[in-house]
Amino acid sequence: METVILAVIIALVAFVAVGGGLVVGSRRKKRLPPAPPAAPTVTEPPAEPHIGDEAEVPRDEPRRTIEEVELPEALPRTPPEALELPEAPELEIPEPTEGRLVRLRSRLSRSQNTLGKGLLSLLSREHLDEETWEEIEDILLTADVGVTPTQELVERLRQRVKVLGTRTPADLRQLLREELIALIGTDSDRTLHTESHEERPAVVLVVGVNGTGKTTTTGKLARVLVADGRSVVLGAADTFRAAAADQLQTWGERVGARTVRGPEGGDPASVAFDAVKEGISEGADVVLIDTAGRLHTKTGLMDELGKVKRVIEKHGPVDEVLLVLDATTGQNGLVQARVFAEVVDITGIVLTKLDGTAKGGIVVAVQRELGVPVKLVGLGEGADDLAPFEPGAFVDALIGD
Template sequence: MEILILAVVIAVVVLGVLGGLVVGSRRKKPLPPAPPTTPDITAPPAEPHVGDEAETPRDEPRRTIEEVDLPDASATAPVAVEEPPVVEVPAIEVPEPTAGRLVRLRARLSRSQNALGKGLLTLLSREHLDDETWEEIEDTLLTADVGVQPTQELVERLRERVRVLGTRTPAELRSLLREELLTILVPEFDRAVNTDSPLDTPGIVMVVGVNGTGKTTTTGKLARVLVADGKNVLLGAADTFRAAAADQLQTWGERVGARTVRGPEGGDPASIAFDAVKEGIEEGADVVLIDTAGRLHTKTGLMDELGKVKRVVEKHAPLDEVLLVLDATTGQNGLVQARVFAEVVDITGIVLTKLDGTAKGGIVIAVQRELGVPVKLVGLGEGADDLAPFEPEAFVDALIGD
C-alpha cells in the first residue's frame, strides 16, 4: 500500500515538471517579423515619450556664460518708424509801408485815367470855347461817371474861371483844372480809417459790400495795411454764406500773422462777429476786422442780417468804422448798391476796388457826393499791397498828368 501511494506522488511530480517545460518553450517562441511598410512622409514626427533618449550632442566646444557675447545692437536691421508729416508754417510777411503808397502806384492809376485828363485838357485848349465845346467837356465828365450834378457844378466853375482869366496857356489850364477837380473831391474829408476806440476795447471795423466786388480780398488787404502801420489785428469771418470765404480770409490773415475767428459754413454771422470782438478784447488786439456777407437778394434780408451783426457787436463796443466796398468798374450800378447799403447801415467810408481797370475814375466823385462820406481806400491791382489810402492830390495828378 505504501508502495502504491509513493508511485502516485512520483507520477504527479513528473507531470508537473513536464508541463512547466512545455509552457516555458511556448513563451520563448519568437514572433513573426512585421511586413515591410513605406514610411508616411506627410505624417508628423512622433512626439517623444518618457524614457526616450535625447539627441546626441554635437561635437562643439562648450562655452561658459561669461564667454557668450550679447547681440550687437548696431548690427540689427533698423526698424522703420513712420514720422508724422511736417506741417510747414507760412512765413510771416512784412507789408510795405502805406505812407505814399498811392504815389508809388500813380503810374498804374494814370494809365487807366489818362484818357479823361487828356480829353479835358485838349477840349479846354481849343481856341474858341463855344457852347458846343462845353457840351463836349460835359459829356466827357459824364462818360467818366462823375455824375450829373457834380458835372454841372464843375463845368459852371470852369466856364466862369476861363472867362475871368482871359488867357489860356497850357500851364494855366492844367492848374485851373487841377484846382477845380481837387475842390469837387472835397479835400477836407477825413480819410483816415478810424481804428482807435474811445473805450478800452479794440477798434471795430465792419466791411460790407456785394459779393464779387472784392470785399473779402479787400478785408485781407486792409489787415496788411493796418499791420504795416503797427496794429495788432484780429479777423472775424462773418461771411458764412459764400463757400470758402472764411478760408480765403484766413489765408490773408496768416500771411501777416493775424488770427481769424470763424464758424461753420452757413452759420450765424452775428454769432461769429460777437465771438471775434469778444476774443479781440480778451487778447488785447488793436483792431477787429469783420467781413460780412454780401448777399443783395432783397433789401429786407440784407437789413435784417447786417442790422443783427451791428446790434450784437455793439453789446461789446460801438462800431468805429463801417467801410463799403464798391467795384469801380461797375459805374452807376455801384451807386445803386451804395444807396441800398447806406439805408441799412451807417457807412463811414468807401473802398473803391479795381480803379486801375477802368477809365471811369469819376466814380470817386460821384459816390462821395451820393453818400456824403469819403473814399478812404482804393484798390489798384491784384497784388497784396495794391490797396492804398486815397490821396486826392495824387489822384488828380495821375488824372491830368504832368
C-alpha cells in the same frame, strides 16, 4: 361520440385556415397606385472645410523651434527733439501805406487818358465854343462824375477860363487840378478810425454786395493796418460762401493775423460777436469783420446785416463801417450804396477795381450820394494795391504831369 366531436373541430379549424388564406390572397392581389416619379438627382456642393481640416496633404518640411527663429532687427528710434517739424510760414512785411497811392499812380493810366488828358486837350483849343463845352460835359458824364457835379464843374471852368485869358498848358493843368480837387473835397475826414480803446479793440465792419472784392479787400486792409504797426484779428462772418472763410484765413496767415470762423451756414452775428470777444482777450488793436456779400434786393438778408451790427455793439460801438463798391459798376453802385446806408451807418467807402477803368469820376458821385468820404481805393490785384485815398495824389494821377 367523442370521436365525432373531435372530427368536427378539426374540420372547422381547417375551414378557417383556408378562408383566411383566401382573404389575404385577395388583399395581396389588389393593385396599388403608381409611385410618384423620382426627383431629379441634385449634386450637392462640396462641404466647406471646418476648423481642423487640412487644406491639402501636409508636406514634409523641417520644423524650427522658437529659439531658432531669427527676429528682424529693431529700427533705430529717433528722439522727439530730433524730429523735423514743418516750418511755420514766413510772415510777409507789407509795404508802408504812406505814399502808396503815389507809387500806384500808373494804375490809373486809362482813367488818365480818358478824363484828365481828354479835358486838357479840349481846354487847350483856341476857341472854346458851345460844342467844345458840350464835349467836356460828355467826358465828365462818361467818367461817372454825375450830372449835378458835372454842371457845377463846367460852370466854374467857364468862368475861370474867361478870367484867365491866355491859356498855357501849365495854366490849364493847374486850373483843372484845382477844380477837380475842390469837386472831390478836401474837408472830409478820410482817416480810418482804428485806434484801440482802453478795454477793447477798434471794430471795423466791412459790407458790400457780391462780386465787389469785399473779402479780398478785408484781407488787404489787414495788411494796411499791420504795415502801420497794428495787431489785427479777422472775423469771417461770411458763412454762406464756402470759400470765404478759407480765403480770409489765408490773407491773415500771411501777416500773422488770427481768423475767427464758424461752421458753414452758421449764424454770422455769432461769428462777429466771437471775433470781437477774441480780440478783447488777445488785446488786439483792431478787429475786422467780413460780412456776407448781400444782394441789395434781399430785404431779409439786409435786415440780418443790421442784426450783425447790433450784436457787435454789445461789446461797444462799431468804429468804422466801410462799404466796398466796384468802380466799374458806375451809377449802379450808387443804388447799392443807398440801400446799405439805410441799414447801417456807412462811415467810409472803399472803391475797388479802379485800375484800368475810365470811371474815375465815381469818386465824386458816390461821395455826393452818401455824404461819406472815399477812404481807400483798390488799384490792382496785388497784395499791397489797396491805398489810402488822397485827393491831390488822385487828381495828379488822372491829369498827368
